[in-house]
Amino acid sequence: xxxxxxxxxxxxxxxxxxxxxxxxxxxxxxxxxxxxxxxxxxxxxxxxxxxxxxxxxxxxxxxxxxxxxxxxxxxxxxxxxxxxxxxxxxxxxxxxxxxxxxxxxxxxxxxxxxxxxxxxxxxxxxxxxxxxxxxxxxxxxxxxxxxxxxxxxxxxxxxxxxxxxxxxxxxxxxxxxxxxxxxxxxxxxxxxxxxxxxxxxxxxxxxxxxxxxxxxxxxxxxxxxxxxxxxxxxxxxxxxxxxxxxxxxxxxxxxxxxxxxxxxxxxxxxxxxxxxxxxxxxxxxxxxxxxxxxxxxxxxxxxxxxxxxxxxxxxxxxxxxxxxxxxxxxxxxxxxxxxxxxxxxxxxxxxxxxxxxxxxxxxxxxxxxxxxxxxxxxxxxxxxxxxxxxxxxxxxxxxx
Numbered sequence: 424x425x426x427x428x429x430x431x432x433x434x435x436x437x438x439x440x441x442x443x444x445x446x447x448x449x450x451x452x453x454x455x456x457x458x459x460x461x462x463x464x465x466x467x468x469x470x471x472x473x474x475x476x477x478x479x480x481x482x483x484x485x486x487x488x489x490x491x492x493x494x495x496x497x498x499x500x501x502x503x504x505x506x507x508x509x510x511x512x513x514x515x516x517x518x519x520x521x522x523x524x525x526x527x528x529x530x531x532x533x534x535x536x537x538x539x540x541x542x543x544x545x546x547x548x549x550x551x552x553x554x555x556x557x558x559x560x561x562x563x564x565x566x567x568x569x570x571x572x573x574x575x576x577x578x579x580x581x582x583x584x585x586x587x588x589x590x591x592x593x594x595x596x597x598x599x600x601x602x603x604x605x606x607x608x609x610x611x612x613x614x615x616x617x618x619x620x621x622x623x624x625x626x627x628x629x630x631x632x633x634x635x636x637x638x639x640x641x642x643x644x645x646x647x648x649x650x651x652x653x654x655x656x657x658x659x660x661x662x663x664x665x666x667x668x669x670x671x672x673x674x675x676x677x678x679x680x681x682x683x684x685x686x687x688x689x690x691x692x693x694x695x696x697x698x699x700x701x702x703x704x705x706x707x708x709x710x711x712x713x714x715x716x717x718x719x720x721x722x723x724x725x726x727x728x729x730x731x732x733x734x735x736x737x738x739x740x741x742x743x744x745x746x747x748x749x750x751x752x753x754x755x756x757x758x759x760x761x762x763x764x765x766x767x768x769x770x771x772x773x774x775x776x777x778x779x780x781x782x783x784x785x786x787x788x789x790x791x792x793x794x795x796x797x798x799x800x801x802x803x804x805x806x807x808x809x810x811x812x813x814x815x816x817x818x819x820x821x822x823x
Contacts, residue, residue, distance in 0.1 A: 455811035462513035559595035583736035636750035658725035672697035754786035
């Protein structure tokens with residue numbers, strides 16, 4: 424295997440969320456690097472301990488299906504709606520793993536399994552080999568793989584996510600931070616989180632594919648979602664993403680009570696969430712739609728919302744949808760967390776459920792403020808191509 428044409432010679436071994444399963448920041452970055460570097464993408468087990476529930480069963484069957492084809496020649500379909508981007512895929516590897524990492528023997532067993540399945544494959548990649556991980560799982564592989572640099576890409580503080588093994592994640596993350604040669608954090612809050620371990624991080628915030636999400640591009644796209652939307656009463660109040668513990672059911676209920684008419688569409692996979700979400704009269708959860716259709720859905724929305732609850736696990740987040748919302752010409756109402764305050768002049772921020780409902784009601788009646796649209800122009804400078812360039816500079820710093 425030889426390095427692809429580019430300014431540098433080298434390769435990346437990436438441990439992250441399953442390739443193509445959902446549009447993560449790491450996937451966005453590496454889609455812009457596939458022309459320049461060989462990339463091996465390792466789909467690992469998640470960090471949620473297995474339980475006797477439907478989610479675990481579905482996810483377990485999905486992983487077993489992946490394991491039946493360890494080296495996947497045809498990885499999952501692309502997550503972006505431009506064919507020239509969609510066709511770019513790394514080498515995807517689906518190693519068999521024991522589904523837990525809490526006990527010492529479980530970590531040792533998984534280390535043995537991963538080394539056995541990956542070591543020879545890793546050696547085929549050109550040097551310098553940079554191991555990038557967004558998950559603490561990679562900590563068990565220290566000294567097991569022949570790589571030249573470890574880069575921890577910190578995208579969330581998973582210790583604060585419900586149902587996670589907080590102690591186990593904390594131990595693994597500490598080990599990964601200690602061995603990492605470079606640490607990249609998705610925002611200033613996560614940088615402070617890394618500093619708790621006595622290390623420092625370079626901040627690279629999330630980006631946007633402006634040409635895909637901007638309203639003129641949306642309006643030039645065919646409209647296959649229009650018939651689907653007509654089932655629901657207008658105005659359409661739209662959220663997309665995972666419907667999980669982060670969504671503030673009280674804010675959603677307040678919107679439902681405030682509006683005299685309309686539909687609150689929570690579009691995306693439905694995971695563990697507050698049962699009160701289903702009790703709100705105007706709420707509909709139609710499930711996920713193809714990623715390529717989300718920009719079109721945004722064009723039809725009367726208001727785009729991000730009703731996240733405040734607190735640990737959310738306050739450190741850097742939601743991808745935030746910049747996607749800002750690339751449109753739709754009114755945007757969001758929760759009051761550090762990531763949204765940077766864009767206070769470009770959207771409406773609400774600190775309480777009542778404020779959230781009032782802002783949505785106001786925007787339904789008045790539309791977007793032209794001054795907000797002007798303020799959003801600066802999001803164009805935060806392209807994923809630029810974020811990928813910054814990522815490479817940090818990854819290769821001092822390697823030559």
